[in-house]
Amino acid sequence: xxxxxxxxxxxxxxxxxxxxxxxxxxxxxxxxxxxxxxxxxxxxxxxxxxxxxxxxxxxxxxxxxxxxxxxxxxxxxxxxxxxxxxxxxxxxxxxxxxxxxxxxxxxxxxxxxxxxxxxxxxxxxxxxxxxxxxxx
Ligand SMILES: [Zn+2]
Numbered sequence: 001x002x003x004x005x006x007x008x009x010x011x012x013x014x015x016x017x018x019x020x021x022x023x024x025x026x027x028x029x030x031x032x033x034x035x036x037x038x039x040x041x042x043x044x045x046x047x048x049x050x051x052x053x054x055x056x057x058x059x060x061x062x063x064x065x066x067x068x069x070x071x072x073x074x075x076x077x078x079x080x081x082x083x084x085x086x087x088x089x090x091x092x093x094x095x096x097x098x099x100x101x102x103x104x105x106x107x108x109x110x111x112x113x114x115x116x117x118x119x120x121x122x123x124x125x126x127x128x129x130x131x132x133x134x135x136x
Contacts, residue, residue, distance in 0.1 A: 008047065009033050013124040016117045018052050020088060021045035031088040052115030054084035056094055056130065059109060061102045068093070074118060074127075078102065082113055082128050096130035105130070 005021075009032065012019035020031035024046060028039035031050070036043050060079045062068065071077045071093055078097040082090045094113055097105055105111060112131040117124050 005033050005035055010123065012049070013117060013126060016115075016124070018050040018115060018126060019047055020050050020086070022048040029086050029088050031084075031090065048086075050088065051085050054082050054113055054128070055110035056080045056113045056128070057083050057089075057110045059094075059097065059102065059106050061097065061099060070120065071095075083110070090126075092126070092128050094128045094130060096132075096135055101135070105134075108134070 021033040023037035024044040025042035026040040058081045075095045076098040077095045082092045113128040116129045
């Protein structure tokens with residue numbers, strides 16, 4: 001059952017689409033996707049595509065213990081909570097944050113971000129990136 005619901009989600013990511021389940025009763029969005037609604041308990045949800053646009057609300061810069069060499073290959077990054085337009089909150093790796101700029105950027109939170117996709121360990125994985133005009 002778990003695999004059944006997660007499969008379309010990963011297939012979506014391959015096509016750079018973020019899929020979630022929307023409750024037919026109250027409209028709450030479940031991400032990562034689940035069959036039942038956590039908000040109202042209703043059993044029927046349907047696939048919706050998320051815009052991938054949102055804002056970064058917290059920022060943790062990587063230190064030795066939680067740094068990830070794979071991320072560093074893509075670019076400077078931080079960890080944080082991304083709140084999508086649809087109201088979904090995701091713990092994510094967010095690119096575009098250099099150590100040098102982290103302090104300034106932290107004072108500007110929340111910052112606009114958008115989804116990016118990268119191949120990792122054979123799977124298309126969802127990440128976020130700070131909007132370019134903020135960094136300019
Ligand atoms: Zn609901």
